[in-house]
Amino acid sequence: MRAVTIQADKSLLIQDRARPDAGDGEILIRVEAAGVNRADLLQRAGFYPAPPGASEILGLEVVGHVEAVGPGTTRFKIGDRVCALLPGGGYADFAVADEGSVLPVPDSLSAAEACCFPEAVFTVWANVFDRARLHPGEVFLCHGGTSGIGVIAVQMARLLGAESVFATAGTDEKCALAVTLGVDRAINYKSEDFVTVMGEAGGADVILDMVGGDYVARNIQACRPDGRIINIAYMNGFKTEVDFRPVLIKRLSLMATTLRARPIAEKRRLRDALEAKVWPFIMDGTLRPVLDSSFALSNVEAAHARMQSGQHSGKIVLLMGEG
Template sequence: MANDMMQAVIAEDGQPLKVGEVARPGLKPGEVLVKVAASGLNRADLVQRRGAYPPPPGASPIMGLEISGTVVETGEGVSRFKTGDRVAALLAGGGYAEYAAVDEGSLFPVPDGMDMVKAACFPEALMTVWANVFDRVGFKSGEAFLCHGGTSGIGVMALQMVKLAGASKIHATAGSEEKCALARELGADQAINYKSEDFETLVKEAGGVDVTLDMVGGDYIQKNISVSRPDGRIVNIAYMNGFTAEVNFAPVLMKRLTLAATTLRARPVAEKRRIRDAVERDFWPQVVSGKIRPVLEQAFPVAEAEAAQALMAKGGHSGKIVLVW
């Protein structure tokens, strides 16, 4: 491409985010260049901005882990996607930019009828939920499920996915009555307002759960153990209330529990392709048909990236916040 510069959101220490000019990424074999239509925000972006979650080696230092857009160039060895294809993508970095280089194994095909802003709501959440709930701890039809942060970007997908996968009972925690209503709409049988109710008591009264998806950590660690049924599995994708806790492991032993934790960002491209393939097989058809729906809190023009991140940091939102190019 003739012009080798592009617009991107730039973060300088202590300064509000601004849009500036940076070099356009080059393509490695197996990658495509996407002209970005929309960039999804994730909590990881805020952590990266604070300096606590650097991009993996070789990844763009620009924030942003998911995008939607159109393929404008293909690298050597790309076989499936071609120029002009509409796509949504998971990235290791570089999403808050006008163009992004992506391995073709991290792309989903976006059908013509799907709005690009909505398409940007899916890749990271679908792949995170599949990699954790279905792959790592093997959720099966007929099991009971607990999702903390039920209306977070991850939570809104997790509730819909386990519902489609045949969960016997779905519990969700959320921080307001409005969010609890949304969680029920998305498939939760029981939505618990953690600000006024104790999920440990209520989930135990309902018979406990087989699989728990948690991003809270801290004092939730012991409570998750408490509400688990024998052979239950707990998987953490974050520890927003802290990485440390005093834990009594006796019930882990007595109930034969599994405690797991994973991240997605630093995994090799072949591993991401495996996850993408599974999501595309098991859940993307439901995205295309509208059975799995995006939950969009707000779309901001890119120039308002600072306001978009401020809304995410405040934590009152449901579903996704998106930047539009």
């Protein structure tokens, strides 16, 4: 099968590799679409190595059909159309996933559309809802509101009862897109200060951030009492001075998590919870995929360049059937 690996010089190589087998508790998926995530670019640059035991092939999520089921699996059968969260191995014609990281896909969606969901829904659920506990009636601020994660986060917050949803984005067009997804107030961070906007609104209960750097201090300012700030990345830098006085006075929590290195039992717990709470909105079409662009596997460099440019809105995917 074809598979994308990282060369010593950081370039990508499409190699011929042996098809993986479905081990205990695993599902082998014939991949139709693989999601491109910013973490893939970090891994390629050497900053986000695959966890122990994970494939060194790039790719954290796929959509496809079940090709084989491993011993001890119970839920899926050969031919089922599924999507899956992976610790690696998605940029390939076949990928194996732990059964606890696999979910069904509605017939109404193309493979590329369905591929907008797995990593984003797991990430938003694990961070905004499971860890930061966004409750109905609370105020949510999502940075990167039109990123692949952002377009899902703002919809999930809206569907699960946030009182109001704010999002930042870098152009007026992206802000307009955010509003179509249910954002009450989109903030163009190039022309407006989100701290000021949130201050006028009374502050945020939960902030989802991937920027870091100077946003750490600004998020603290933008929170109301008992607020929770959850980071899934620190694109502007990990190291920053923090004044914990407002953290103490406002009783804030600064949290951060990644998904990839979590134990598979934990991913199964998250899968079960999000399948109950979020997946019905995907199956009935209420939670909309936002697809930026799709690329043939042979064009993987262009897909990465698109992600790197930051010009995208929504998800970038690789399609295995297109060469």
